[in-house]
Amino acid sequence: MGEFVSGFEKMSQIGPCVSIFGSARTKPEDPQYKLAERIAKRIVEAGYGVITGGGPGIMEAGNKGAHLGGGTSVGLNIDLPFEQHDNPYIDSDKNLQFDYFFVRKVMFVKYSQGFVVMPGGFGTLDELFEAMTLIQTKKIGRFPIILVGSEFWKGLFDWVKEVLLKKHGKVSPEDLNLIKIVDSEEEVIEALDAFYKKYNLSPNF
Numbered sequence: 001m002g003e004f005v006s007g008f009e010k011m012s013q014i015g016p017c018v019s020i021f022g023s024a025r026t027k028p029e030d031p032q033y034k035l036a037e038r039i040a041k042r043i044v045e046a047g048y049g050v051i052t053g054g055g056p057g058i059m060e061a062g063n064k065g066a067h068l069g070g071g072t073s074v075g076l077n078i079d080l081p082f083e084q085h086d087n088p089y090i091d092s093d094k095n096l097q098f099d100y101f102f103v104r105k106v107m108f109v110k111y112s113q114g115f116v117v118m119p120g121g122f123g124t125l126d127e128l129f130e131a132m133t134l135i136q137t138k139k140i141g142r143f144p145i146i147l148v149g150s151e152f153w154k155g156l157f158d159w160v161k162e163v164l165l166k167k168h169g170k171v172s173p174e175d176l177n178l179i180k181i182v183d184s185e186e187e188v189i190e191a192l193d194a195f196y197k198k199y200n201l202s203p204n205f
């Protein structure tokens with residue numbers, strides 16, 4: 001309960017933000033790290049802040065890009081036995097610590113105006129599919145979910161289309177409209193702008 005109260009108090013003051021997800025294992029010399037950094041910089045230049053999981057890899061790249069762009073840089077850290085540690089690009093007053101994944105995930109969904117999902121592992125997929133499920137079941141309002149890296153994501157969503165949708169009918173055709181797959185920072189901004197041309201940009205709460 002304390003984590004919820006503290007999180008709500010701090011996050012309610014950040015303004016409209018976009019969350020960036022991706023692997024903690026991505027190194028700074030990796031092209032995906034550099035792309036995430038450029039995407040984050042463009043996001044803050046477009047008037048949003050950036051939220052990440054606060055750790056290394058793609059999370060660090062997201063906070064770094066936001067920091068370099070002079071925008072809001074939020075980190076939602078969690079205590080893990082490996083991989084996770086604070087990165088140095090989070091705003092000092094926006095570095096939140098969590099013990100529980102479920103509380104942290106509420107903060108991502110409640111205070112994001114969009115998800116940008118870079119290549120990652122189980123944690124990244126968990127955040128992606130939970131957001132899709134919440135929107136699909138109308139537990140939250142729709143917001144843009146943008147997957148970056150068509151080569152990385154194509155196989156997974158080909159399987160979703162061919163096996164889940166066509167072969168077994170486990171999802172509906174409109175469920176696939178919840179996501180957009182892109183390859184560049186320009187396409188990310190275009191997707192965000194296209195979505196919010198239809199809606200007034202405001203916090204989700």
